[in-house]
Structures are given as structure tokens and as C-alpha cells.
Amino acid sequence: MAALQYTLVSVDGFNETGSLLPLQVHSDQESSLRTDVGIRASYTWQIGNIQVIPTLMAAWEHEYFYSSLPITVSTPEFPGNVTLSGPDEGRNSAIVNAGAAIQWTPQISTYIGYQGQLGRNNYTSNAVTGGFSFSF
Secondary structure (H helix, E strand, O other): OEEEEEEEEEEOOEEOOOOOOOOEEOOEEEEEEEEEEEEEEEOOEEEOOEEEEEEEEEEEEEEOOOOOOOEEEEEOOEEEEEEEOOOOOOOEEEEEEEEEEEEOOOOEEEEEEEEEEEEEOOEEEEEEEEEEEEOO
């Protein structure tokens, strides 16, 4: 498995209202270019009339552009801008996915899965998803 992903994130500027010290948040944009290289495996077991399909995926992901999205703010009361950046998340991570789908009938299926992004500095992402599908 190999993947290439480009993302451009744009943040529109806006002015806060109703506070004692309203901020003016400036517009900004940041680019991300990622590559993933790894393996994906699945197998279909037929158990009577039911299909069970476990899946596994593991990949190494490298980020080429993005480090952290800077946010620039100012106030009408004080001169100058202040730019804040989040923590450096690093450029490499492990992507792991594991799950299973069950096809109960041709119209009904369920699934459950785990998705994780691990090993980056100051950043870890974990998600568990599940679902039900009914086709007619």
C-alpha cells in the first residue's frame, strides 16, 4: 500500500465582538504533504450464511511540509501582532488500523474498527468506530 496526500488548510480572518479586549484574528493558510507506505490485509471467512471479514493495516507516514498552524492575532487597543504556534508534532508516525465487518445477510452488515496514529511528538490520535448498514 502506498499513498500520497496533499492538504491546504485556510483560516479566514475574523473580528471578535462583545468583549472588553476584542481580538482580530488574521487569515492564514498551511500546506501538508504526506506519504504513507505500508501493508493492508483482509480475509473473508464464510461461516454458514454469514461472512466475517477481519482487516489489518500498518503504515509509516511522513509529513513533508506541515509543522504547526500559526495563528496571528492583534487588538485595536495595542499596536502590533502576536503569532502563536502549536507544538511541533514531528514528521513521522505509525498508522495502525484493525477491524472486522460481518455480513449477516445480503442486506444487513455491521462493522467495528480501531484507527490510530502513534509515535508523533505531542500528538496521538485514537478512534474506535462501529456501524450498521441496511440496504434495500
